[in-house]
Amino acid sequence: MATLVSSTSALQAHGLHAQLGRLPVLHGIDLTLPRGRWTSVVGPNGAGKSTLLKALAQLIPHSGQVHLLGDPMSIVPARLRAQRMAWLGQNESSGDDLLVWDVVMLGRLPHQAWLAGPSPADAQAVEQALRATQAWDWRLRTLGQLSGGERQRVLLARALAVQADVLLMDEPLANLDPPHQSDWLRLVRQLLAQGRTVVSVLHEISFALHADEMLIVAQGRVRHQGRCADTATHRMLEQVFDHRIAIVPVAGQWVALARDD
Amino acid sequence: MTVQPDFALRQQARWPSVVAGALLALSCLLLLLAAAIGSTGLESLTTLRDDPVALQIIRDIRAPRALGAWLAGALLGLAGAIAQGLFRNPLADPYLLGSASGASLGVAVALVAMSATPYAGAWLPRLGLTGAAFVGATGAVFLTLTLARGVHQTMRLLLAGVVVGVVLGALGSLVMMMQPEVMLSMQAFMLGSTAFVGWSACAVMAMVWLLCAPLAIALSRVLDGLSLGEATAASLGLPLPRARVALVATLALATGAAVAQTGLIAFVGLAAPHLVRSIVRTTHRRFLWLASLMGGLLLLAADTLARSLIAPQELPVGVLTAVLGGGYLLWLMHRRSSVPGG
Numbered sequence: 001m002a003t004l005v006s007s008t009s010a011l012q013a014h015g016l017h018a019q020l021g022r023l024p025v026l027h028g029i030d031l032t033l034p035r036g037r038w039t040s041v042v043g044p045n046g047a048g049k050s051t052l053l054k055a056l057a058q059l060i061p062h063s064g065q066v067h068l069l070g071d072p073m074s075i076v077p078a079r080l081r082a083q084r085m086a087w088l089g090q091n092e093s094s095g096d097d098l099l100v101w102d103v104v105m106l107g108r109l110p111h112q113a114w115l116a117g118p119s120p121a122d123a124q125a126v127e128q129a130l131r132a133t134q135a136w137d138w139r140l141r142t143l144g145q146l147s148g149g150e151r152q153r154v155l156l157a158r159a160l161a162v163q164a165d166v167l168l169m170d171e172p173l174a175n176l177d178p179p180h181q182s183d184w185l186r187l188v189r190q191l192l193a194q195g196r197t198v199v200s201v202l203h204e205i206s207f208a209l210h211a212d213e214m215l216i217v218a219q220g221r222v223r224h225q226g227r228c229a230d231t232a233t234h235r236m237l238e239q240v241f242d243h244r245i246a247i248v249p250v251a252g253q254w255v256a257l258a259r260d261d
Numbered sequence: 262m263t264v265q266p267d268f269a270l271r272q273q274a275r276w277p278s279v280v281a282g283a284l285l286a287l288s289c290l291l292l293l294l295a296a297a298i299g300s301t302g303l304e305s306l307t308t309l310r311d312d313p314v315a316l317q318i319i320r321d322i323r324a325p326r327a328l329g330a331w332l333a334g335a336l337l338g339l340a341g342a343i344a345q346g347l348f349r350n351p352l353a354d355p356y357l358l359g360s361a362s363g364a365s366l367g368v369a370v371a372l373v374a375m376s377a378t379p380y381a382g383a384w385l386p387r388l389g390l391t392g393a394a395f396v397g398a399t400g401a402v403f404l405t406l407t408l409a410r411g412v413h414q415t416m417r418l419l420l421a422g423v424v425v426g427v428v429l430g431a432l433g434s435l436v437m438m439m440q441p442e443v444m445l446s447m448q449a450f451m452l453g454s455t456a457f458v459g460w461s462a463c464a465v466m467a468m469v470w471l472l473c474a475p476l477a478i479a480l481s482r483v484l485d486g487l488s489l490g491e492a493t494a495a496s497l498g499l500p501l502p503r504a505r506v507a508l509v510a511t512l513a514l515a516t517g518a519a520v521a522q523t524g525l526i527a528f529v530g531l532a533a534p535h536l537v538r539s540i541v542r543t544t545h546r547r548f549l550w551l552a553s554l555m556g557g558l559l560l561l562a563a564d565t566l567a568r569s570l571i572a573p574q575e576l577p578v579g580v581l582t583a584v585l586g587g588g589y590l591l592w593l594m595h596r597r598s599s600v601p602g603g
Contacts, residue, residue, distance in 0.1 A: 059492045082498025089496075095488030101270060102544050106485055109497045115479060140273055142542050158489070162497075 009067070010035040010166045010197035011056055016064035018048075018055045025051045026062070027220040033213075035069070038188055038198040040211035040228070044240060048220040049201045050090065050170050056199075057087040057168050069165060082110035086162035088155060090171040090201075096144030100154050103143060104129055107161030129161040130154075132187060134180075148175035156184070167191065169200040173207060185210055205237065205245060205256035216240055228254065277547040280540055284554040288331060288561060295327035295565045321459075329458030329522065330564035330578070331557040332466035334529050336473070336519040338556015341530030342537075342549050343477055343512045346484035347505070348415055355516040355530035358418070358509070359401035359425030364520040366433040367397020368450050372443040373436055391462070391521045394450070398517035401425055406509065413502060415491075418509075453526035453579025455564050462522045469518040473511045474553060480504050480511075481545035526579045528586025529560050535593060559586075 009032045016029040025048045033039050041049050055062040058073055058081065066073040068085055076084075086107070095103065107129065108122040118126075130136040133153040143151055152175045159167060173181050185207070188198050192212075202208040209228045216224040216236050224236040234247035234254070245256045296319050340355035348357065356362075371393035409421035437447050483504040486494030495501055519526070533556035537548060560578070563585060567578040 054492065057492075057496055059495050077498075078500065079498040082496060085496075087493070087496035089490060089492050092490030092493050095485070097538055097542055098485070098488055098544070099273070099542050101273075102485070103489065105544075106489060106497065109482060109486065109499065114482075140269055155489075158493075 008035050009033060010037075010069060011199065012065075012067040013056060014065045016052070016055055016062055016066065018051055018060055018062040020051060020060075025220050026055060028064070029055075029217075029220075029222055031215060031222055031225065033197065033199055033215075035197050036192065036195050037212040038192055038200070038210075039213040039215055040208035041199065041201045041215045041217060042203070042205060042208045042237070043217035043223075047217045047240075049217050051220075052217060053087070053168050053170050053199070053201055054089075057085060059087065079110055082164075083162070084164055085166040085168065086159045086164040088159040088167075088169040088172055090174060092155075097142055099139070100130070100135060100141055100143065100146070101126065101139040103154055104135075104139075104157045104161050107158040110162060125161050125163055126157075129157040132160055132190075133157040134183070149177055149180065152176055153180065156187075160187075164196075166197045167199070169198070171203065172200055173202065173204060181207065205241075205247075206254075209247070209254040209256065277541050277543045277551060280537075281547070281551055281554060284551065284558055288554065288558050291558065291561050291565060292327050292331065295330075295561060295568075296323045298565060298569050299323070325460045325463050326455055326458050327561060327564070329463045329466065330455040331561040332463060332470060333455065333458075333519040333523040333526065334533070334560025335553045335557035336466060336470055336515040337526065337530040337560070338533035339470070339474055339477060339549060339553040340512050340515040340519070341532075341556065342534040342545070342552035343484070343508055343515075344530070345534050346487065346545055347508050347512070348419060349487060350419075351535070352531070354528075355512065355519075356426070356525070358405045358422040358513065358516075359429060360398035360513060360516045360520060361525050362426045362428075362430035362433060363401020363404070364394040364398040364517070365447070365451060365525065366429045366436070367393040367395075367400070369433045369436040369443065369447055370397075372446050373440045376440060376443055390450070394524075395517045395521035397429075398520050399513055401429055402509070402513040402517075404429075413505065449577065450524040451579075452577035453524035453582070454577050455523050455560075456575075458522055466518055466522055469514060470553075473515045474549070476507065476511050477549050478546060480508055481549055483508070484545040484549075524579065526560065527583040528590070529556050529563075529582050532582075532586040532589055533559055535590070539593065 011033040013029055013031050016026055017024065018026040029052060041052065043049050051060065054060045056066055058066070068076055068081060073081065104126045105118055105122065108118060108125060111122065112118065127136065130139060133156050135150070135153045135157050138146060138150065138154065143154060146154065152172070156172060159169065173184060176184060191198055200211070208214060211228050214224075214226060214228045214233050214237075215222060216233070218240045223240055224233060226233040237247055237256070238245060244259055246259055247254055247256055249255070299318065337355055344353040344355055344357050345351055347353070368390055371390050375389065405418065405421045405425045408424065409418040437444055483494065483499050483501065486497050486499045491501065516530075534548070534552040536559070537551040537555050541551065543551070560582065563581045564578045567576040567581045570576055
């Protein structure tokens with residue numbers, strides 16, 4: 001079957017299958033993630049959200065087609081792909097011995113020739129990214145000297161420093177305190193204003209509901225994709241979480257409340 | 262608009278070059294000292310100018326030995342830094358892929374074969390043992406790679422290395438048990454020694470170093486990327502599969518060359534990168550150079566000490582590196598555990 005490739009999509013997948021070891025995790029995922037929008041991916045534990053993000057980022061073996069900004073992934077060279085799409089993982093090992101400055105500079109690798117050192121433009125991008133996540137003051141510390149939340153902000157700066165059009169983030173709020181979670185929201189809004197696309201896996205549903213679009217995944221399949229403000233999205237959210245949550249409006253925002261009845 | 266990194270960053274960027282300069286200067290000083298120290302203690306280099314025998318001793322024995330110790334150390338330091346970066350494990354050392362026990366087995370087999378021939382004593386060829394050690398070391402790495410089905414899964418590679426190390430080590434011991442008269446020579450090899458290093462050995466190690474060091478530096482950004490995890494490194498567009506093959510080959514070649522010339526010298530490959538890390542934090546591009554320079558300095562210092570501590574006799578340098586390196590790592594461990602939150 002021919003795939004219809006949308007020119008307004010950031011990422012498009014068709015018949016995406018992936019497995020972890022011998023366990024099939026993704027069962028034929030079809031999706032289109034719009035360009036210049038923020039899509040949050042949610043679902044119960046073990047639904048395959050992180051695996052989906054990794055498959056979209058071409059980080060694990062998979063079958064099926066993925067298009068990045070309209071181009072089939074198979075014809076996009078790895079370096080160009082890395083320039084266009086940045087990925088922030090969860091629970092990745094982090095180089096404790098590297099300086100924060102050097103860690104964020106790694107985000108510039110896709111833009112540097114193989115044996116070339118960083119250019120002034122790279123240094124500028126790194127400084128911008130570190131300031132955007134309020135991590136500039138630690139630039140001469142090693143990652144090992146930072147707390148979990150501080151480290152997460154440095155790794156976020158590393159992903160921002162790529163200055164990619166598409167940003168995939170797996171649990172970017174992990175270890176962040178509430179003020180820095182709000183800062184992250186503001187940062188995402190700024191990225192969207194610059195025309196970039198953000199895709200984030202979030203387990204905090206109330207935060208995920210701030211996005212433009214929501215992709216609900218359960219048991220390795222897409223159960224629903226729609227606007228975060230839509231009632232149909234809310235009903236499907238409640239359903240995949242076994243009606244243990246209720247989506248309600250509070251102070252002009254949609255919030256997920258835990259139900260203990 | 263261009264932005265210059267601020268003063269603190271510029272200072273930080275200069276620090277590795279300062280350390281490299283200091284390591285090089287110390288190495289040069291120590292090379293001179295090592296050439297001057299003989300079995301009768303320190304002899305002045307100036308009075309030797311009129312003494313042709315002493316000059317020949319320096320030229321043919323002490324100078325190649327000192328330079329050889331530095332080169333072997335530099336190879337082991339480089340290999341250690343590659344191993345620790347590639348396996349993302351600070352306890353990784355150059356012998357991790359089974360090369361040590363492979364080299365031992367190669368030497369044991371060569372010694373037995375030589376003692377079995379009637380002409381053995383007459384032409385005990387140092388070259389033969391060197392070749393056997395090299396073949397054994399590289400053969401063991403190939404065996405490890407075969408068992409691990411390539412270099413793509415780090416944990417499988419580590420486990421295969423351990424298995425190959427244990428099995429080849431046991432085979433080496435078995436060979437020794439069958440020919441007990443080779444045990445003394447075997448022991449000397451396993452302790453490591455720079456006593457037999459001549460100019461030809463120096464030339465071989467220098468060539469290998471000149472090949473391996475630039476190759477490793479060219480791949481240094483892959484090691485930097487890997488320190489943030491395999492997935493992040495792949496997301497940065499780094500060619501991981503090809504780079505891993507090249508890094509393992511570099512690691513095996515550097516280790517094999519050092520082991521073949523100087524035997525199993527302990528701890529230099531493990532301690533040199535750690536020592537560098539305790540002085541300076543930098544990316545692999547500079548870290549690999551520094552670890553290599555530090556390895557050279559360490560082994561040269563240990564060799565000079567080994568020759569002078571109980572002169573006119575000498576200690577096997579491997580014993581000294583094991584004692585000093587082990588002591589250093591214990592101290593490092595103690596210091597880290599006594600730092601709150603460290």
